[in-house]
Amino acid sequence: MSTVGEMSTVGEVTLGERWRAARPAPAGVHVDSAACSRQSFAVIDAAARHARHEAEVGGYVAAEAAAPALEAGRAAVRALTGMADADVFFTTGSGHALDILLGDRPGERRLACLPGEFGPNLITMQRHGFATLPLPVDGSGRLDVDAAADALAHDPPALVHFTILGSHSGIAQPAHAIAEICRAHGIPIIVDAAQGFAHLDCAGIGADALYSSSRKWTAGPRGVGMLATRPGLLSEPAVLRLAHAEVNIGLHVALSVALGEHLAAGPDAVRARLRDVGAGTRTVLDGAAGWTVVEPVGEPSAITTLRPPDGVDPMTVRSRLLAEHAIVTTYLGPERAPREMTRPALRISPHVDVTDADLAALEAALIAVTR
Structure with a gap:
């Protein structure tokens, strides 16, 4: 019986099989998409073709020629976020987007966020002078919607920053619900979709701004990301910073290709497959050699967090999995979510192409x- 749930009939090619065939063969077992997914041949070739075109006609001429491809990428972001009239910018990644957004915001510096906020985001918030207030959560770290509604009504902050899916946990957060609360109280909301974009449903949240990186579930290149804002949210100086000529147009083109591939695969089908992947991964790994899974089996994400047995160092395990078994995972130190994590963990994050054999190899190696 298939653990990860993708069964095909005779002659049918499954989503996972198509995804795997479109990429170079992995040198081992890659279950680390929450850190960096594997790019397709088409994405890799798009960046290389643009670099070649720059060499042939000059960088600025090549950039002009790439404009239709870049606009297609922006249109894909609008479609995937449901922000039909959004201003869409390419960034160097999620951290860059947050830095631009917070640096451009005038007025009161009180911001509400989840206790599990990403550590580097907290540093950026502090650097821009924001005091952070914790949103109420349940025992799993998921937003308590009713308590949040009461808290925001009685003591509204100037801004809510909401991470739809944490770097340290596969618990999916109710982004649509918190955005509705924020709209009711006139509180601007920024959504960090670094782990959620091309993974969870990001359409129709109704955020004032939503940002993500390219290299995670979108399976685009490193060093580039995307930011969608309601029209006119950013000041002219901020827009000029984002539009500065010294950007890597080739990576922007490659990201646009990756976004097109995601749309072609079918976002609903990808989400459904990733839910099955998450459930299958947790079923196989929970209890293996004393490791325990944090997330419920049916959590609608493909991220599995493993807590180690006493006396076992996840960093050493991660290193040995790579060196001895060619299995790529992520070590999670408490600094990743310093207000919620109390001990290190190991993160497993396969994409749609994972197989039962991959998970069996991971279990045996673990x-x-x-x-």
Whole structure:
């Protein structure tokens, strides 16, 4: 019986099989998409073709020629966020987008966010002078919607920054619900979709701004990301900073290709497949060599967080999985979410192409390096 749930009939090619065939063969087992997914041949070739075109006609001429491809990428972001009239900008990644947004915001510096806020985001908030207030959550770290509605009504902050899916946890957050609360109280909301974009449903949230990176579930290149804002949110100086000529147009083109591939695969089908991947991964790994899974089996994400047995160092395990078994995972130190994490963990994040054999190899290797 298939653990990860993708069964095909005779002659049918599944989503996972198509995704795998479109990419170079992995050198081992890659279950690290929450850090960096594997790019397709088409995405890799798009960046290389643009670099070649720059060499042939000059960088600025090549940039002009790339304009239709870049606009297609922006249109894809609008479609995937449901922000039909959004201003869409390419960035160097999620951190860049947050830095631009907070640096451009005038007025009161009180911001509400989840206790599990990403550590580097907290540093950026502090650097821009924002005091951070915790949103109420349940025992799993998921937003308590009713308590949040009461808190925001009685003591509204100047801004809500909401991470739809954490870097340290596969618990999906109710972004649509918190955005509705914010609209009711006139509170601007920024959504961090670094882990959620091309993974969870990001359409129709109704955020004032939503940002993400390219390299995670979108499976685009590193060093580029995207920012969608309601029209006119950013000041002219901020827009000029984002539009500065010294940007990597080739990576922007490659990201646009990756976004097109995601749309062609079908966002609903990808989300459904990733839910199955998450459930299958948790089923296989929970209890293996004493490791315990944090998320409920049916959590609608493909991120699995493993807490180690006593005396086992996840950093050492991560290193040995890579060196001895060619399996790529992520070490999670408490600094990743310093207000919520109390001990290190291991993150497993396969994409749609994971197989039962991959998960069986991971389970066996995890047992071997733990014991």
